[in-house]
Amino acid sequence: MRNLVWHILFCVALAASAWASNKVDAEQVAKQHKASFHWFPVQKTFILAGETDTLKFAIGLPYVNSHGKSVELKQAPEIADGHILLDSADVANLYNAGNAQAAAVAPASSSALAKASSSSVKVAAPAPAKATASVATPKNETAGTREVKTIVIDPGHGGKDTGAQGKNSNEKDIVLAVGKLLKKELEKEGFKVKMTRDKDVFIELGERANLANQWDGDLFISLHCNAIDASPERKKQIKGYHVYVLRAPESEEDKAIARRENKVATLYGEKNAKEELSPLEWFKLEARLEKYKQNSYMFTEQMLKAFDDGKIKRQGGGVGGAGFMVLVGALMPAVLFEIGFISNPEEEAYMITNKAQADIAARISKAVSSYKDAVHNYRETLGR
Numbered sequence: 575m576r577n578l579v580w581h582i583l584f585c586v587a588l589a590a591s592a593w594a595s596n597k598v599d600a601e602q603v604a605k606q607h608k609a610s611f612h613w614f615p616v617q618k619t620f621i622l623a624g625e626t627d628t629l630k631f632a633i634g635l636p637y638v639n640s641h642g643k644s645v646e647l648k649q650a651p652e653i654a655d656g657h658i659l660l661d662s663a664d665v666a667n668l669y670n671a672g673n674a675q676a677a678a679v680a681p682a683s684s685s686a687l688a689k690a691s692s693s694s695v696k697v698a699a700p701a702p703a704k705a706t707a708s709v710a711t712p713k714n715e716t717a718g719t720r721e722v723k724t725i726v727i728d729p730g731h732g733g734k735d736t737g738a739q740g741k742n743s744n745e746k747d748i749v750l751a752v753g754k755l756l757k758k759e760l761e762k763e764g765f766k767v768k769m770t771r772d773k774d775v776f777i778e779l780g781e782r783a784n785l786a787n788q789w790d791g792d793l794f795i796s797l798h799c800n801a802i803d804a805s806p807e808r809k810k811q812i813k814g815y816h817v818y819v820l821r822a823p824e825s826e827e828d829k830a831i832a833r834r835e836n837k838v839a840t841l842y843g844e845k846n847a848k849e850e851l852s853p854l855e856w857f858k859l860e861a862r863l864e865k866y867k868q869n870s871y872m873f874t875e876q877m878l879k880a881f882d883d884g885k886i887k888r889q890g891g892g893v894g895g896a897g898f899m900v901l902v903g904a905l906m907p908a909v910l911f912e913i914g915f916i917s918n919p920e921e922e923a924y925m926i927t928n929k930a931q932a933d934i935a936a937r938i939s940k941a942v943s944s945y946k947d948a949v950h951n952y953r954e955t956l957g958r
């Protein structure tokens with residue numbers, strides 16, 4: 575009896591090693607087939623761009639997009655020890671499409687074993703069932719999963735609410751100027767663009783998200799300038815841009831920035847006005863945040879890339895999260911962009927020039943286009 579147990583264990587071990595040896599490193603595959611390899615860490619997708627075809631994969635999804643069509647894989651790509659692994663049978667199928675028959679017969683048995691022994695990979699795959707089920711018209715799809723078409727620009731503050739004040743300018747004017755230029759840039763790229771305000775008027779924070787929802791936006795970008803209340807020396811030190819998503823804050827600084835941006839709501843007696851979200855409110859928001867989080871980060875990643883060689887540098891990591899009231903009601907991926915510090919003399923002087931505003935608008939527009947492409951690639955991988 576004991577021998578039998580050992581025998582079974584031995585067989586399982588053999589099967590496991592056979593399965594392990596059946597995986598190939600995606601980067602090596604790219605090299606062998608003279609394809610370039612691109613990895614998108616936020617979306618967890620990767621591309622093998624060859625001369626004749628670009629293969630698009632997503633970690634955990636047993637599908638690949640090849641020649642514009644979604645093809646089922648025997649095994650979902652996975653990450654192990656920092657390597658992206660593909661099933662060798664899948665690779666053989668993809669690169670010997672002409673000999674599809676041979677490929678289907680030979681390695682199938684071993685990959686069937688792989689399928690049986692690695693059901694966890696299947697479980698980890700979040701989307702395929704949903705993806706095939708919702709072959710609805712684009713309008714019925716949720717923002718974040720459908721193609722990116724409508725962008726909502728929200729220049730912060732306005733009217734009686736000047737926002738932060740610099741020596742020579744007000745936040746509300748800088749963000750409006752950038753917002754208008756951004757609209758033009760995005761329209762050139764073919765996006766439908768809506769602005770929560772296109773002149774110097776006051777709009778409540780809650781109303782901004784309501785407008786964005788009415789317009790059925792795909793991405794909400796709230797534009798702001800950062801500021802600190804401190805000594806002149808400190809004001810000279812603190813500078814840089816920051817992209818914020820709606821997320822429970824991890825630092826006191828991020829919390830303070832949200833309080834400052836939320837202050838307008840309490841100042842002018844807005845309904846449901848508050849400077850900070852309570853733990854219960856965060857809890858209630860959780861499910862909705864989850865829905866748009868990945869896309870908000872996808873866009874944030876593109877923003878960091880687009881601003882990498884800009885005049886205004888990242889402040890710290892350049893990314894933060896806090897309870898911004900203006901983002902709370904938006905039913906779409908959303909970010910709040912602090913362009914730079916109006917309290918910093920150097921950045922203020924820069925941000926008030928037409929040249930700077932045009933450059934900033936062009937960079938945001940570039941980030942939106944890259945984000946649109948990333949969403950499109952992701953959809954193609956899912957066969958939509």
Ligand SMILES: [Zn+2]
Pocket residue numbers: 730731737738745797798799835
């Ligand atoms: Zn602001």
